[in-house]
Amino acid sequence: MKGIWEIIKAIGKFIQGTGTFALGTLVLLLLVFALAGSQRSSELKAGVSVPKGAVLLLNPRGNIVELKQEVSPFDIALTEFSNAPVETSIHDILKAIHNAKNDKRIGAIALYTDSMGGAGIAHLHDIVDALKDFKTTDKPVYAISSSYSQGDYLIASQADQIFMNKAGSALLTGYNANLTYFKGMLDKVGVTVNIFHVGDYKSAIEPYERTSMSDEARASYEFLFNGLWNDYLSVISEARGMDKAALQQHLDQFPEEFKTVKGNFAEYALKTRLVDTLASRVDYRNVLADKHGQSGDTFKQISMQNYLRATKDWNSSSSSNEIPVLIAQGNIVGGYGNVTVVAAETVARDIRRLRKDENTKAIVLRVNSPGGSAYASEIIRQELVAAQAQGIPVVVSMGPVAASGGYWISAEADEIWASPTTITGSIGIFGMIPTFEKVTSEIGISSDSVGTSKWMKGMGIADPLNEAYSSVISANIQNGYDEFLDLVARGRNMTKETVHEIAQGRVWTGRQALENGLVDKLGTLDDAINAAAKLADIENYNSYIVKDAPDEFDEMLKQLLRRNSDTNAPKINPAQKVLKAFKKEFEFLSLFNDPQGRYILCTGCGVQE
Structure with missing residues (x-):
């Protein structure tokens, strides 16, 4: 290896001498990747010990998350300058724990949460x-951990020993929703949002028609x-040997009790x-090294990534029978898309491919979605029904959220499994059409129209929504709600x-x-897979998560670049959190692409820790 690095140094000096920095840097990077990749390839072939x-x-x-976004090796290499997402699959975590249970080589688990970001409540309970x-x-x-957030602490509570830095904190605040309302701003800028909905509880549209809840x-x-908080306290109190009522009392009296430790978070946690x-x-x-053996300057250990490669x-089974798990995570939208959204055409294509594969004996749909486009949801449902018509059982496993459109695509499954803390339901529908007659009037813009349809008259940018068109939208929204009720009644064997x-x-x-009666049973994804096998x-059989096959060279580079980066993902600071919240609101608005303007979406369902 010393000779290789001498060659790289020589190339670096040549680049400096010629001044072709950009081109030279690219060549140097490619050479480093190739040489290191060759070394890494040899390591992978030798296996992980x-x-x-x-x-x-x-x-x-x-x-x-359910399924990680694909990130290029160059984004990983240039993490500081790119927006490459840092994510961990819940299924990787669960698989590592499951395999370690009966692996005699594994003596313990050490849970680090310093680099953990947000997580759905059901994922934490899993x-x-x-x-x-x-x-x-x-x-x-x-x-x-240096500190524990409320979500971190839920899983940390299962530890036999919880370590925390003396400068850290462990603060439990309960569950709450802080919603942003836009009506006041819209009124000031002269935008009228015409809203159509059915049901008393469809809070998705409230930010555009109200200034408060x-x-x-x-x-x-x-x-x-x-309900969610009761489950949280039950887990904590059982694991820590506390009385649940006493624990809640501590939390209620936190400001007063905090003074008794002179404002020291760590001492309060202790x-x-x-x-x-x-x-x-x-x-x-030192504690873990004494108990489990020394390795270099730390205790004997193996990372989750290496352990998953080793196991x-x-x-796996030699059987050709397959039960694929299709992940539906994110907002439901039309068209094609990546794993961050449930893109109707992408999901429909995957279902068609699976149901045409003679090895597919059942399909498990893993749903973690608050819904979205009604049209896109229906496209996905139709493909699932087509699979059932071929005699292929469809079982739904609900993750943290399976609400509105997420429930629409689930309702007619042969069985529906949910976590006790899944957020589901939100059976309703709404539509929104903004008009700009106030702001255009203020700046002197007007509209006029001519056409063959009288009821479409007055649909210019400077016109309010006319009564005739408004009545059409209202009727369409009511029809969508009736369709939703019929769908659920049919799928769940209930009356409308x-x-x-x-x-x-x-x-x-x-x-x-x-x-x-909205779900059949409570359980995990594995429970849903076992249920699908029984129905089939x-x-x-073999079960696998459906995803695009990775490029082998890309995967090799990713492993190389990540091998020493396990602790390089600090938690988001408060300023970043605010910016991300605003970014999320505007990204949410861009997802409204239903051709009929009908949405089955629960905007307040994404409760995360």
């Missing part, structure tokens, strides 16, 4: 359940959050038994009247949805 008695490092980086299952083998779990929306959120040990990095490394062929009682845009937790009447 799992040290006996090693501690498995679970270090989620960025947001926890990790909690997986850690509980791991601990049945009497292998210890350690939680290590309606009583119905507030009641719906309170009902939802109380006093209230949220953490076990205040320790520096050197301290916890990638576990649990019964569906209406639990619909009207209202949201429910998975546990509540089980009680009112097969015992031996």
